[in-house]
Amino acid sequence: MRGSGTGDGPVTDRHWPGSARLAASCALAFFALTVLVDWDAGTLTVARAALWLALSAAVFAVLLPQRVSAGRGWLMTRGPLGRRVVRTDALVSVRQSGGITTRLVLRDAHGGRLELDTRVLAANPFLWHELDTGLRRSVHRGTLLHGEDAFRRLGERIDTETARAVLRASGLS
Structure with a gap:
């Protein structure tokens, strides 16, 4: 993947890796905060943790830009x-x-x-x-x-x- 415009290879969005990291960070922060709040309330179970994980994956999918x-x-x-x-x-x-x-x-x-x-x-x-x-x-x-x-x-x-x-x-x- 060329970034300088030389060669005949494909050209990619040079800002995509940073945007993907931001999407992953937001999803991870969402997961951590929801689990922390649930744990603090004393209502955290394996099923609820799985729910927060699934919702975090959905947040990541929504925020991840097209490459x-x-x-x-x-x-x-x-x-x-x-x-x-x-x-x-x-x-x-x-x-x-x-x-x-x-x-x-x-x-x-x-x-x-x-x-x-x-x-x-x-x-x-x-x-x-x-x-x-x-x-x-x-x-x-x-x-x-x-x-x-x-x-x-x-x-x-x-x-x-x-x-x-x-x-x-x-x-x-």
Whole structure:
């Protein structure tokens, strides 16, 4: 898994390990606190401890973000419920949906469908580059039927955020 943008291997979300550790820490803290409160109340049993463990596992599953990776012509997300892959060089539609967080919905010509948080793309320039390159191939091949404008707007937003971050880091803003 490359992180520097060199080589031909897959690119992954560089922030995922920290997010996974945070999810595990929250689940562990939840388990410890519930068992401690139950023990202090004198009501802790093996069945109740198993219940707290199951609820902690559910907390972990809810908090664990999708793991996003990309390579030449593909994008994949893996989560607790499985993995989804789309061919970025054969996309037929790109759509943004969102309420609190904006999600990108991608569909390819082979029936693949994938949804991911746009913040992952904004925080990982190499993932964004792989997706952008694949989308340009889709446009060139004529498979992209819907969503080129939505993708262009997303690209402009990510480029603006990246430029602001560079200016902040350099002290110019």
